[in-house]
Amino acid sequence: MRNARRTNRGLFIACGVLAIWSLACSSRAPSDRARAVTVKGSDTMVILGQRFAEVYMQRHPGTVIQVTGGGSGTGIAALINGTTDIAQSSRPIKPAEAEQVKVKFGVEVIETPVALDGLAVYVHQSNPVSELSLAQLKAIYTGRITNWKDIGGPDLPIVLYSRENNSGTYVYFKEHVLENADFAPATQTLPGTAAVINAVAKDPKAIGYGGIAYGAGIKVLKIRKDEVSPAIAPTLENVLSGQYPISRQLYFYTVGKPSNPVARDFIRWVLSPEGQAVVKDVGYYPLPEETRREIARRWERDS
Amino acid sequence: MTFGDDQRRLWTDRWARRAILTLSLTAIATIVLIFIFIFREALPILTDPRIQQEASFRHFFHPMEGPDPASRYMWQPIALVPKYSLIPLILGTLKTALVALLIAAPLAIAAALYTSEFAPARIREVIKPAIELLAGIPSVVLGFFALIALATWMQQLFGFPTRLNAITAGTALALALIPIIYTVSEDALNAVPQSLREASLALGATRWQTATRVVLPAASPGIFASLVLGFGRAVGETMIVLMASGNAAITSWRFTDSVRTLAATIAAELGEVVFGSPHYHVLFFIGALLFVVTFIVNSVGVYIIHRVQRRLRGEI
Numbered sequence A: 001m002r003n004a005r006r007t008n009r010g011l012f013i014a015c016g017v018l019a020i021w022s023l024a025c026s027s028r029a030p031s032d033r034a035r036a037v038t039v040k041g042s043d044t045m046v047i048l049g050q051r052f053a054e055v056y057m058q059r060h061p062g063t064v065i066q067v068t069g070g071g072s073g074t075g076i077a078a079l080i081n082g083t084t085d086i087a088q089s090s091r092p093i094k095p096a097e098a099e100q101v102k103v104k105f106g107v108e109v110i111e112t113p114v115a116l117d118g119l120a121v122y123v124h125q126s127n128p129v130s131e132l133s134l135a136q137l138k139a140i141y142t143g144r145i146t147n148w149k150d151i152g153g154p155d156l157p158i159v160l161y162s163r164e165n166n167s168g169t170y171v172y173f174k175e176h177v178l179e180n181a182d183f184a185p186a187t188q189t190l191p192g193t194a195a196v197i198n199a200v201a202k203d204p205k206a207i208g209y210g211g212i213a214y215g216a217g218i219k220v221l222k223i224r225k226d227e228v229s230p231a232i233a234p235t236l237e238n239v240l241s242g243q244y245p246i247s248r249q250l251y252f253y254t255v256g257k258p259s260n261p262v263a264r265d266f267i268r269w270v271l272s273p274e275g276q277a278v279v280k281d282v283g284y285y286p287l288p289e290e291t292r293r294e295i296a297r298r299w300e301r302d303s
Numbered sequence B: 001m002t003f004g005d006d007q008r009r010l011w012t013d014r015w016a017r018r019a020i021l022t023l024s025l026t027a028i029a030t031i032v033l034i035f036i037f038i039f040r041e042a043l044p045i046l047t048d049p050r051i052q053q054e055a056s057f058r059h060f061f062h063p064m065e066g067p068d069p070a071s072r073y074m075w076q077p078i079a080l081v082p083k084y085s086l087i088p089l090i091l092g093t094l095k096t097a098l099v100a101l102l103i104a105a106p107l108a109i110a111a112a113l114y115t116s117e118f119a120p121a122r123i124r125e126v127i128k129p130a131i132e133l134l135a136g137i138p139s140v141v142l143g144f145f146a147l148i149a150l151a152t153w154m155q156q157l158f159g160f161p162t163r164l165n166a167i168t169a170g171t172a173l174a175l176a177l178i179p180i181i182y183t184v185s186e187d188a189l190n191a192v193p194q195s196l197r198e199a200s201l202a203l204g205a206t207r208w209q210t211a212t213r214v215v216l217p218a219a220s221p222g223i224f225a226s227l228v229l230g231f232g233r234a235v236g237e238t239m240i241v242l243m244a245s246g247n248a249a250i251t252s253w254r255f256t257d258s259v260r261t262l263a264a265t266i267a268a269e270l271g272e273v274v275f276g277s278p279h280y281h282v283l284f285f286i287g288a289l290l291f292v293v294t295f296i297v298n299s300v301g302v303y304i305i306h307r308v309q310r311r312l313r314g315e316i
Helices: A002-026 A028-033 A047-059 A072-081 A095-105 A133-143 A168-176 A192-203 A236-240 A261-271 A273-282 A289-302 B001-042 B057-061 B087-118 B121-134 B139-156 B167-192 B195-203 B207-236 B239-244 B262-269 B277-311
Strands: A036-041 A064-068 A086-089 A109-123 A130-132 A159-163 A188-190 A206-211 A222-224 A247-255
Touching: A036 A047, A036 A072, A036 A261, A036 B087, A047 A064, A047 A086, A047 A261, A047 A273, A072 A086, A072 A095, A072 A168, A072 A247, A086 A261, A095 A109, A095 B167, A109 A168, A109 A192, A109 A236, A109 A261, A109 A273, A109 A289, A130 A133, A133 A159, A159 A168, A159 A192, A168 A206, A168 B195, A188 A192, A192 A206, A192 A273, A192 B139, A247 A261, A261 A273, A261 A289, B001 B277, B087 B121, B087 B207, B087 B262, B121 B167, B139 B167, B139 B239, B167 B239, B167 B277, B195 B207, B207 B277, B239 B262, B262 B277
Parallel strands: A036 A064, A036 A086, A130 A222, A159 A188, A159 A206
Antiparallel strands: A086 A247, A109 A206, A109 A247
């Protein structure tokens, strides 16, 4: 009996400790939260986001902007959970996700394109193949073409590398290149574009895809939209003019207009000519001037 | 010693006991809560008809119709028609675990036999901590090493068609298993009573004969337990296989194919998944599956170890 009572008291103490601890965790100073802006999401955009943050914080001393990766889906999930102010995403938000934001916060999610990105297709440096059509790419990644000799290369099996299915890059590639067909089961998925490049650089049989900003040490293929059109390299002019067939927009997502003034001003700055200059520095493509003005105007109106 | 001193010591003792009790209860409560959480999130697979339309046991284990045998068991959760076959994932998990055990077990058991039966004390004091130090290497470092260096060496050595495959991942995984198998086996060998060795030697057996025909059989339940615990670790290990296996969900018995394991699938996909979607619940179902498997495997291992210890103490 005495022993049982002692155990009970122990339990009470345990609960007490837990309660105090959880209180301590939940009562973060509100003023701190108002200043620090969190940006989370796409791994493709991490470097871009961090450069944005660095330059912005230099210009505006006293502001704090924290940028982390994890994947587009992770960023949007964080937006839905209310743990980030801005979600970076390399794919458009899914209707189901936008719906969750609306249900949870009662306001629409705001989509702001901040840069353009071309998706590059890479092969090993020694590979004689230098251009592919979209149809050939699709046949390769769905497993219908399995040997390099069928597309003008050496008699070697093709080893497929892809991004993990938590990446916006994966979703974009699947929708725009595979036209929603399934990847061949033998497709290897690696965490991050850097890992894909690393694998391709080490394997003469490999093909991989990812952002252009990472493209170093491997051969980037020119892409033909169809059999008759010319092969286009993913250069600035070709992406801006829309000639390069696999390019996409990179987005910021916010829950309505952020209540945090620093977050609002940060996005306004990203859409300014100065912010867009950073995009170019990092190796992505700034929004065309016309589009930039339109989006900046829309942002001002919404906020 | 005064009366007051005694009181104070009693008081300290009581409160120390309570503090420790609280801490251990918190630890147990945490595990129970995790257990409940995972199973609650996995439950809709069994109960919610809306989710069962897309993901149920039929989707997990039955082949799909199709002319191509390679695409009968597919894991493609992000697709117009999501495909949730667990067969390639289970197969991949077993393949890497098997490779890891086949590599780690002989090495670790031989090392344990050497340090407990043959090594002079000075060498033993170097080897034992060195192997146990392996356990302290973060698995992400092992995985990174396998991805960057080991995969290239092994491909050059064996000419694998794909750089990252079950053998490469299993080899890296073996590095994580060696300390577990070694430590438990070594304990089992050390627990064999000295009298057995002395009797064997007195009958004219050599040290090698004594070690392999007397000590090793006597310690075999403990060594078996070490393999069981190693298997549990191999099935649950995430980071090494995520980085070194290539993560392609291929249904084949070829060990040179790239593999995708259950644990790596959770790690790769849970970050993206739409909350509350069938895919989300499927990932928790896989988590529950892993939890149950490792729980059973570890319980069996620990049970065997306890039994052996009690038998050697003469309690059974």
